[in-house]
């Protein structure tokens with residue numbers, strides 16, 4: 656499937672007021688304009704797309720959907736055919752849903768774990784429209800998407816890996832350096848970042864663990880770091896550099912209980928040419944100073960809707 660990467664992410668949150676404050680002031684997000692059909696959702700712009708992150712009102716804080724971007728109409732419809740030929744149930748978004756997401760067309764589908772995904776093309780875009788919520792050099796999104804996400808899966812199965820690599824056509828990036836079973840995957844057309852999504856095995860657990868957002872400079876990482884400390888937000892890992900990416904980052908917790916990894920590229924990532932098997936998570940820094948699994952990681956019964964739990968058995 657000719658997927659570029661994650662075009663947008665949607666969450667449900669019981670803490671929209673906290674996000675409205677934290678998003679612009681700490682992260683530098685721009686509060687976007689909510690479509691008339693969806694006035695209660697908080698939309699954040701990170702670049703010139705209409706939005707990249709959506710926070711829908713909800714009873715608990717949880718991931719709502721991962722929006723994958725197909726290169727265009729032809730690639731989108733080829734992907735729909737491929738899903739159907741593999742027996743994956745897909746449903747087309749109606750015009751109202753497409754308007755909410757700001758896209759031409761989208762389908763919805765679930766992965767074998769039960770997470771909701773969407774595939775779309777042509778999200779609304781206005782050149783030079785991004786105005787950060789505070790002085791900020793900007794996010795690296797554009798042709799590579801919003802960044803990456805790590806979700807927890809209560810079972811890590813061959814079926815999951817087949818779904819991602821065999822059907823969605825993702826590259827297998829490796830298992831990382833964690834002690835538990837984790838799989839890192841990169842969209843077929845992504846040649847800019849090492850992974851778009853990772854599934855971490857957490858028995859009896861589910862939920863989003865962190866999202867990774869790329870900023871343009873070391874200064875943007877440093878200033879965000881200062882603001883996180885100044886606002887007394889819980890840190891997960893201090894500044895550091897992962898073994899598997901030429902990037903510098905730190906992790907802190909958001910109002911939804913998952914972490915944001917704020918990342919800058921020290922040099923462009925390039926395909927390593929072989930599967931990495933890092934001896935350790937990081938070459939320097941990344942001291943663990945908080946929980947690795949925040950309150951966003953819960954039981955499957957809390958994270959998934961009843962029909963998903965029923966389908967999961």
Ligand SMILES: [Fe+2]
Pocket residue numbers: 803805865866867916
């Ligand atoms: Fe990350």
